[in-house]
Amino acid sequence: MPVPGHVGSDYERLRPDFTVIADPYAPDQRVMLVPAIRCDVALIHAVVASPDGTVLLDPMEDDALLAQASRVVIASAERLAPADEVRRAGPGVVLDGIHVTAVVELPGGAHPTLVRGVRDLDAAHFEEYVAAAGDDGTFARYLERWVSGPKDHAAYLARLG
Amino acid sequence: MATVIAREVRDGETVAVGTLAPVPASGVLLAHLTHAPRARVVIMNHPDYWPFRQGSKEFYDFAQRGGFDLFFLSGGQIDRHGNLNLIAIGDAGRPHVRLPGGAGAAMLYYLPRRVVLFRTEHSPRIFVERVDHVTSPGSGPADVVRPGGPWTCVTPLCVFRFDRERARLVVQSLHPGVSREDLERQTGFAVEYDAAVAVTPPPTPDELRLLRTRVRESVARAYPRFAATVLAG
Numbered sequence: 001m002p003v004p005g006h007v008g009s010d011y012e013r014l015r016p017d018f019t020v021i022a023d024p025y026a027p028d029q030r031v032m033l034v035p036a037i038r039c040d041v042a043l044i045h046a047v048v049a050s051p052d053g054t055v056l057l058d059p060m061e062d063d064a065l066l067a068q069a070s071r072v073v074i075a076s077a078e079r080l081a082p083a084d085e086v087r088r089a090g091p092g093v094v095l096d097g098i099h100v101t102a103v104v105e106l107p108g109g110a111h112p113t114l115v116r117g118v119r120d121l122d123a124a125h126f127e128e129y130v131a132a133a134g135d136d137g138t139f140a141r142y143l144e145r146w147v148s149g150p151k152d153h154a155a156y157l158a159r160l161g
Numbered sequence: 162m163a164t165v166i167a168r169e170v171r172d173g174e175t176v177a178v179g180t181l182a183p184v185p186a187s188g189v190l191l192a193h194l195t196h197a198p199r200a201r202v203v204i205m206n207h208p209d210y211w212p213f214r215q216g217s218k219e220f221y222d223f224a225q226r227g228g229f230d231l232f233f234l235s236g237g238q239i240d241r242h243g244n245l246n247l248i249a250i251g252d253a254g255r256p257h258v259r260l261p262g263g264a265g266a267a268m269l270y271y272l273p274r275r276v277v278l279f280r281t282e283h284s285p286r287i288f289v290e291r292v293d294h295v296t297s298p299g300s301g302p303a304d305v306v307r308p309g310g311p312w313t314c315v316t317p318l319c320v321f322r323f324d325r326e327r328a329r330l331v332v333q334s335l336h337p338g339v340s341r342e343d344l345e346r347q348t349g350f351a352v353e354y355d356a357a358v359a360v361t362p363p364p365t366p367d368e369l370r371l372l373r374t375r376v377r378e379s380v381a382r383a384y385p386r387f388a389a390t391v392l393a394g
Contacts, residue, residue: 004225005268008301010294014253030304060206062216093216116208123386 006032042070045110046103047089047118049077053097054086058116064095073099076106078118091117108157162279163372164364165315166233167192169277170200174230177203177220179269183380183387184279185233190376191368203229207383221265224272227308232273234266235280238292241350242328243278243299243311245270246292253294263296270297271307278314278321285349288316300328318344320361329353334361 002023007030011018015034023031044063046055055075057063067073080103087094112122112129132142150156166188170176174197178186186204193202203220204210213219223229236245237260247263249256270276280287299311311323314330318339321330332354335344345352364372372392381388 003268004306005271005297007305008298009263009267009296010248011263011267011296014248014294028304029306030302031306057216059214060211060217062218064216065218091214093214 001034001036002031003034004031037069039066039070041072041074042066044073044075045106045115046075046077047092047115048079048081048086049075049100049103049105050081050083050086050097051103052083053100053103054083055095055097055100055103056086056089057093057095059090059092060116064093064099067095067099072101074102074104075100076104076109078107078109078115080105106153108160109153111156111160162281162315162317163188163191163376164368165320165361166277166279167195167368169275169313170197170231172197173199175201175203175228176231177224177229177273178205178233179265180205182233182235182279183384183391184281185277186383187372187376187380187387187392190379191371194371194375195368204383207379209379209382221268224265224269227272227274229273231275231277232269232309233277233279234270234297235278236287236292236296238287238289239278239280239314239330240289240292240299241330241353243314243323243330244292244295245278245297245299246294247296248294250293266297270299270310271301271305272309274309275312276309277312280314280316283316283318283344283347285347287349288347289349299323300325318347322355331355332358334359336361337363 007020012020017035019033020030021033023029044057044067046057049055053075055077081089108119110119112125114121129142132138146156150159162184166185170189170192176189178189186207189202189204193200202210203212234245236247237250237258238246245266247260247266249259251257301307310325313323313333314321318336319332320334322333324331332344332352335341335358337360377388377392380392
């Protein structure tokens with residue numbers, strides 16, 4: 001797919017999969033082409049979802065685009081509701097169930113990032129992550145405490161307090 | 162820096178502020194409250210200034226159509242030619258510092274009519290002779306559509322303007338109290354000055370009052386920590 005700009009940058013050197021061609025609609029101009037991204041699986045988190053796969057997504061993010069680029073889409077959600085309620089629960093991007101493989105009710109599933117209008121981001125947790133990430137030892141302890149340690153999402157939330 | 166940025170906003174323009182840009186957000190809001198009430202303002206992550214309903218794709222599509230008159234960019238390194246590096250310091254495959262990546266910066270440097278650069282650290286490691294990798298070139302080949310490009314670069318020490326013909330950053334004004342020696346010591350390339358280099362007009366008492374009250378309240382909706390610390394003044 002074509003992208004404006006980019007020609008003349010080091011993406012031409014660093015990304016051999018990006019190609020520059022003469023613009024077929026304006027042959028005196030060059031344009032960069034980039035390959036479309038096709039994902040096997042997308043994990044997205046919705047504000048609210050219905051069991052038929054209809055989801056309400058953050059209007060500032062591109063989860064709907066990501067879902068449409070992926071073969072399998074698993075949508076977790078703060079809560080479940082009937083599809084007609086999901087469509088009216090805005091503001092946000094509504095994506096219909098035809099794009100979604102599975103829906104999981106998982107309040108707090110986006111932690112430590114935010115769910116706009118529902119949950120703030122956890123700034124203290126990000127600080128803990130950044131402090132831990134500078135060193136392999138502290139990072140291993142972070143992973144043990146927050147990723148591999150809790151046996152499931154309920155245990156993760158319990159550890160958050 | 163916020164008041165210098167505010168003065169770049171013209172009334173009636175469509176102005177956008179991207180992510181991780183609390184200083185431009187403050188400047189644009191200040192302009193909107195003062196001399197540019199009819200500016201159309203877009204601020205990423207600000208619920209009052211986000212007119213798009215289809216995700217950031219809609220924002221990028223709008224930018225690609227040339228919808229923005231003014232935008233703001235920064236870089237992990239910025240060089241004398243206005244090239245920006247958001248990729249990595251050192252070898253890209255095994256970087257000394259991995260930078261966040263360009264996101265839309267290689268498009269957003271070309272399409273908005275004027276791009277104001279900003280950086281809150283003015284030091285030789287940021288303002289370098291030549292960036293390690295060019296995410297966004299200050300100027301580029303003639304056979305690529307580019308209606309816009311760099312306009313000025315605002316730092317804690319000075320304001321550079323971009324001389325398009327020579328593709329160089331040239332000092333337009335030094336902030337009050339900053340000497341040429343200070344600036345040259347903190348800049349990693351040979352500094353060039355406008356013939357009529359001036360002293361940057363300092364913020365007025367009214368501008369400072371607005372920044373610490375109404376701008377601060379609004380910026381807090383996108384940047385709560387910045388509003389609670391820097392703008393608490």
